[in-house]
Amino acid sequence: MxxxxxxxxxxxxxxxxxxxxxxxxxxxxxxxxxxxxxxxxxxxxxxxxxxxxxxxxxxxxxxxxxxxxxxxxxxxxxxxxxxxxxxxxxxxxxxxxxxxSQNDEGATTAADYEGETAEIVEEILELIETRVRPAVAQDGGDITFQRYDADSGIVHLAMRGACAGCPSSTMTLKQGIENMLKAYVPEVNAVEAAL
Missing domain, CATH: 3.30.1370.70 (Scaffold protein Nfu/NifU, N-terminal domain)
Known part of the structure; x- marks a missing residue:
């Protein structure tokens, strides 16, 4: 082997x-x-x-x-x-x-939201699944959606694997993921790491 x-x-x-x-x-x-x-x-x-x-x-x-x-x-x-x-x-x-699912405690899905907010969350989830997760998996990590606050426009993401505790994770969140989500989903104002 x-x-x-x-x-x-x-x-x-x-x-x-x-x-x-x-x-x-x-x-x-x-x-x-x-x-x-x-x-x-x-x-x-x-x-x-x-x-x-x-x-x-x-x-x-x-x-x-x-x-x-x-x-x-x-x-x-x-x-x-x-x-x-x-x-x-x-x-x-x-x-x-x-x-x-035992690892995704605190995570929400589009079904946990109603109306327009559910549509926004669905867009966010699709972008994370198709663009973000494959990219961070190449670096040995994972990023998962935790929740979206419609009032503030803040998306909360959980960083796992190599991303957890990585010195460049804040830059990845802010300059990479936040910019991409804002470009595709105008209702997103910021991305923060879930605690």
């Missing part, structure tokens, strides 16, 4: 491509701690590596974040070994009954 690695814009996160399905169509999953990773034997194994702080499981990749003072020279080989051991053993990535 050959596992490729790619750097991400976040210096504390590396993207791992095992050449196998990771979360597939059931994901993505974002685990910010070992306690949250209970549903994923793969994430649990990676959290056993000293210095790992976050594991994000995408369709065909995973992003692993480390503490600032840990060195990739030591962490990377241990994470590679944990991934290899997991796949060689034939263990499931995610346990039975798990779904990505």
């Amino acid at each position: 050959f596992i490729q690695t790619e750097p991400t814009p976040n210096p504390d996160t590396i993207k791992f491509l095992p050449g196998e399905t990771v979360a597939g169509s059931t994901g993505p999953f974002d685990f910010a701690s070992e306690a949250e990773a209970g549903m994923s034997p793969l994430a649990q194994a990676i959290f056993q590596v000293d210095g790992v702080t976050r594991v994000f499981l995408g369709a065909d990749f995973l992003s692993v974040s480390k503490t600032e003072n840990a060195d990739w020279k030591h962490v990377r080989p241990m994470v590679l070994a944990a991934i290899m051991d997991h796949y060689v053993a034939g263990l499931p990535v995610i346990g039975d009954g798990a779904s990505a």
Whole structure:
């Protein structure tokens, strides 16, 4: 098994491509701690590596974040070994009954809105799904819609994987995503990271 690695814009996160399905169509999953990773034997194994702080499981990749003072020279080989051991053993990535919706707490859909606001949210969701998410997945992350405030025109997005805690995430939100949403959906006045 050959596992490729790619750097991400976040210096504390590396993207791992095992050449196998990771979360597939059931994901993505974002685990910010070992306690949250209970549903994923793969994430649990990676959290056993000293210095790992976050594991994000995408369709065909995973992003692993480390503490600032840990060195990739030591962490990377241990994470590679944990991934290899997991796949060689034939263990499931995610346990039975798990779904990505468990990771989207607080998220709303167009069905949660009425009238013109529902149409605006539908436009926002389509842009995020077709333009934003594929772009940030290339960098080992994910951005999901949380809510839209029609009174202020503010869109709240959750940053996951390599995007969570990335030094350039604010610039991505403001200069990239906000400008695009404003251009296509005039009712959008600003984009903010969901807390």
